[in-house]
Amino acid sequence: MSFKPLMxxxxxxxxxxxxxxxxxxxxxxxxxxxxxxxxxxxxGDNPAELYEAKGEEIWKRKAGPxxxxxxxxxxxxxxxxxxxxxxxxxxxxxxxxxxxxxxSRLVHCMVTLQGFKAEDLTKEPFDTxxxxxxxxxxxxxxxGASKGMTINPPLKHPQEKEMAELGKRIFFYRAGPYDxxxxxxxxxxxxxxxxxxxxxxxxxxxSQRAYGSWPAYRISEGLFRSxxxxxxxxxxxxxxxxxxxxxxxVTALLLFLxxxxxxxxxxxxxxxx
Amino acid sequence: MADPMKIRxxxxxxxxxxxxxxxxxxxxxxxxxxxxxxxxxxHFIQSLVAKLGDKTxxxxxxxxxxxxxxVFGFKVKGAKAGEKVVITWKDNKGDTRTDExxxxxG
Numbered sequence: 475m476s477f478k479p480l481m482x483x484x485x486x487x488x489x490x491x492x493x494x495x496x497x498x499x500x501x502x503x504x505x506x507x508x509x510x511x512x513x514x515x516x517x518g519d520n521p522a523e524l525y526e527a528k529g530e531e532i533w534k535r536k537a538g539p540x541x542x543x544x545x546x547x548x549x550x551x552x553x554x555x556x557x558x559x560x561x562x563x564x565x566x567x568x569x570x571x572x573x574x575x576x577x578s579r580l581v582h583c584m585v586t587l588q589g590f591k592a593e594d595l596t597k598e599p600f601d602t603x604x605x606x607x608x609x610x611x612x613x614x615x616x617x618g619a620s621k622g623m624t625i626n627p628p629l630k631h632p633q634e635k636e637m638a639e640l641g642k643r644i645f646f647y648r649a650g651p652y653d654x655x656x657x658x659x660x661x662x663x664x665x666x667x668x669x670x671x672x673x674x675x676x677x678x679x680x681s682q683r684a685y686g687s688w689p690a691y692r693i694s695e696g697l698f699r700s701x702x703x704x705x706x707x708x709x710x711x712x713x714x715x716x717x718x719x720x721x722x723x724v725t726a727l728l729l730f731l732x733x734x735x736x737x738x739x740x741x742x743x744x745x746x747x
Numbered sequence: 748m749a750d751p752m753k754i755r756x757x758x759x760x761x762x763x764x765x766x767x768x769x770x771x772x773x774x775x776x777x778x779x780x781x782x783x784x785x786x787x788x789x790h791f792i793q794s795l796v797a798k799l800g801d802k803t804x805x806x807x808x809x810x811x812x813x814x815x816x817x818v819f820g821f822k823v824k825g826a827k828a829g830e831k832v833v834i835t836w837k838d839n840k841g842d843t844r845t846d847e848x849x850x851x852x853g
Contacts, residue, residue, distance in 0.1 A: 521816035696815035
């Protein structure tokens with residue numbers, strides 16, 4: 475007697491799968507399902523955690539000509555407050571009278587509190603196989619302290635609003651040898667480059683998934699990658715010159731993305747292909 | 748000195764699931780330095796040993812085909828919550844690192 479309901483359930487289950495297969499998207503859906511499976515297997519074992527641990531150590535360690543730690547660094551929620559700070563960035567900082575993203579703010583703190591030179595920190599800011607920067611580890615630590623929180627940039631100060639608007643314009647601005655804009659690839663659903671699905675960053679859900687899962691550990695490179703790197707790489711792929719580190723262009727784009735993603739969950743640091 | 752590992756150990760019933768995230772460059776010896784063109788010397792983990800108390804539960808011999816910052820996952824029967832799991836790796840340059848974690852109830 476108990477056998478019949480089971481059969482029925484199986485038949486019902488088989489139906490949607492059959493319909494799916496006829497849709498023509500089978501190969502793609504299989505690939506996506508396999509990638510999802512791969513991600514699930516690795517969930518909770520993100521090597522970004524190694525960077526987070528190192529970053530926390532660097533944050534608390536005394537360093538630089540002034541032999542100071544970063545524990546008085548104000549990331550927007552008060553001196554030394556790391557938890558949740560990244561979820562509310564980029565934001566306006568009164569002490570510098572401008573909008574800063576996390577990385578320019580960290581450089582600011584390393585310069586003012588520890589006495590490092592900004593040129594030295596930003597000359598080669600990104601990790602390579604042979605060289606790991608303190609800045610990158612600090613990024614991992616700070617973003618990790620906002621995991622699970624709501625993306626909530628303040629967007630109240632006139633400069634913040636102006637910056638978000640500027641970011642929007644840059645996003646849609648077509649130029650360069652290929653007459654590309656960010657929007658060329660990122661303003662429609664269902665686009666991809668080779669096998670990588672491209673998020674539609676003009677929508678809330680697309681922005682939330684992308685902005686909410688970066689910075690990230692890239693397994694193909696074996697390196698942790700920050701937002702400045704991510705945006706620079708987008709420019710590179712558009713055959714644009716890459717922005718200078720801490721440039722307003724990057725901050726503006728990040729604030730534009732953050733404002734689109736606002737209200738969604740921050741789930742980084744992520745783990746990428 | 749080598750950087751610490753991250754070890755997660757949880758037990759369900761009498762089977763413990765242990766996952767180890769290792770901080771290591773895992774250089775294959777095949778890669779060239781981008782600036783000098785010289786080969787980057789091989790530097791990789793050769794052995795990874797896991798102990799539960801005094802008992803060795805895993806003795807792995809691995810090589811340069813394993814990725815940078817690798818993750819190792821395995822299951823151990825007959826483990827209890829509160830027991831200590833000790834992981835030690837050694838690499839081809841003689842570097843070694845030992846970390847431990849306590850098994851928690853899953």
